[in-house]
Amino acid sequence: MNPKMNEKVTNIAQFVVLLIFGILLMIPFLWMVSVGFDRTANITLPFPPRLIPEEVASFNYKIVFENGRLVQSYLNSAIVTISSVLLQVFASLLAGYAFSKGTFKYKKLLFLLVLCTLMIPMEPRLIPLYTLFNKVDLLNTFWPLILPTVINGMLIFLCKQFFDQLPSTLREAAQIDGAGEFRIFFTVYLPLAGPIAATMVILSFIWSWNDFMWPLVVLSDQDLHTVPLYLSSFALENGTSLAGLTMALATVSILPIIVLYLFLQRYIIQSIALSGVKGE
Template sequence: MVMPFVWMFISAFKSTPEIRQHPTSFWPIDPTLDNFAELFGRLDFTTFFANSTIVAVCVTLGNIAFSSMVGYALAKLQFRGKRLLFGMVLTTLMIPGVVTFVPLFVLTANLGLVNTYPGLILPFLITPVGVFLMRQFMIGLPDDIIEAARIDGASEWRIFLRVILPLCGPAIATLTILTFLGSWNNFLWPLVVATSEEMYTLPVALALYSISQNAAQYGLMLAGAVVVVVPVLVVFVLLQRYFVQGIALTGIK
């Protein structure tokens, strides 16, 4: 499982002719940093990296906030239509994203959000997966602590922020990894919504600029893949323990 990533990292320091030679060599014969120099120089990957970071961080924070709110309401609050609302959330899990892609783009265009950060971020600020994940975790929390907080005079907002969220560390870590990974690797939506180079994210820029004169620049492609993969690996390593706990405690298989 690890070897493809090792080969990707090592080959990022090879030139394209060396990568394409047959038989290929595992270690670079003539190591070079030209791929990374071109990546962050001529192609201005710093801008693309910043765009991906802004979008992924905003989408992740939005999902943590809003999915937690909805999950808490569905798990611990009593109101009319609660089961119907949760059923609608489960129904949306069965609908492929491609089905809603065109109407979502039309709505974004009508709002004038094409080629803007809100256009890249707003459609994904809350997801049914996040709501389901947080609801399943919160429903396992004891009601006694909530009732005790209410008796002490705490409002629902205070209970949510000071009692519930601190107990949801594993679920929040799981949601963070899943959301960050999905947003960071999202390709189709940024490809359609971002119409100028200034708004390209890393996956879009990597796909568009790693092809030159109908020939793939494999060295540039692998260097870009390293840049794309490293942040995801860092996030996963930092939150791995909580991620495993969250998957186990929410019952997701």
């Protein structure tokens, strides 16, 4: 067998294996969508599980979209998520550029401290953060959900690695023209950071939209509940008695993430491709 034929067979085998694993990963999601379209699932959860409901109906989704509390939770999640994403991505781009191209004292030590924050899980920070926001009287507001997310060690690390791949000669040329650091960042490097910014938007959006533990601690007013909190409370109140409606709610809750990813996926692929470009 010639090398071209070997390569073709290998590519087909890889595609088949990836397709099988992709289908296996999609089965739980497809089952969730299927139960949402199954009107009888509100009486009893179908067993054994089936991907095609016996009676397909949009009844559950009509109730979901007519639910005022869901609409309010969507608005709450949108406010928190959009604010967190904008602040987090902008701060990470600035910090990543500073750690990559900047020259200041203790730069390596400060970057090491940033990386050390990645080893601290959320659980040990709950009590200190709760105490802090309680003292400044910001509990039961959106501020505790937005402010702590502005500085994110993982996103800063990704930004630094991305800016490390861009040529430093761009900065030197701009400095010769008399540009300051902020002008260099906004006019030279920021326009090139679209791919990594799109990747950070996706990650930040997922983290903020799906956040459950911290909002549960700081939000006591139901009118301020985000989508995960509302979905959790609905599931606890009804259990499996309204499984179809619960699954419809779960499907609707993840739609923003899917839509955002479909719009930004090409930029994410581009950021991965650019990570192999070495700048001097």
